[in-house]
């Protein structure tokens with residue numbers, strides 16, 4: 565049994581390929597669309613309800629690709645464009661099809677931003693600011709929002725179903741209390757934005773730092789996501805997979821990757 569958890573998108577701001585870019589990662593993704601990456605987000609399908617985590621600017625395309633025809637809840641981890649830019653994609657689904665608002669859980673500090681950016685979505689969502697440490701129970705799974713370490717108020721999600729998994733796409737290490745709560749998780753899905761020099765060591769990680777984080781909390785399995793692939797040194801998925809051969813418990817996320825939790 566367990567709940568189906570799908571990675572809808574697995575990259576940072578630009579997307580892979582990026583329309584303006586011809587680096588080796590973008591060339592690889594153009595030649596083999598399996599390695600194309602949309603902006604980060606995930607979906608839980610409990611069999612009863614569908615719960616989105618983040619609404620990337622690629623949301624509509626992601627929902628089509630995963631054949632998801634309904635959305636019941638949306639958790640936004642933080643108010644960065646690559647994580648909320650697709651919210652408006654739900655407007656006509658709610659107005660024409662669902663005819664009932666979707667519950668939108670926002671970072672408390674983003675409630676005013678939401679109202680400013682999306683005044684036309686007032687009737688589409690019922691807003692509830694999420695709370696750190698609070699657990700939200702759904703059929704077969706519980707979500708707990710825990711503090712990440714990022715440039716603005718950011719939640720990571722601890723998922724507890726038949727297994728425990730942690731979804732932290734934007735974080736530089738973890739605050740100590742969060743690290744304690746994540747000890748021994750079955751799967752850590754985490755920020756591995758950079759290859760090479762980490763431009764934002766207080767907000768993101770490179771893939772070596774992500775692996776070290778997984779080891780430090782004794783995660784059984786670490787999945788690298790939010791992969792820029794372009795920076796600071798462009799790298800192809802084939803090259804990165806070659807480097808990961810030395811790490812038995814580490815895998816590279818890809819769009820459409822499914823985990824059962």
Ligand SMILES: [Zn+2]
Pocket residue numbers: 576577604644646647733734790
């Ligand atoms: Zn991000």
Ligand SMILES: [Zn+2]
Pocket residue numbers: 581582585586587588589590591793794798
């Ligand atoms: Zn590129």
Ligand SMILES: [Zn+2]
Pocket residue numbers: 642644714734
């Ligand atoms: Zn961010």
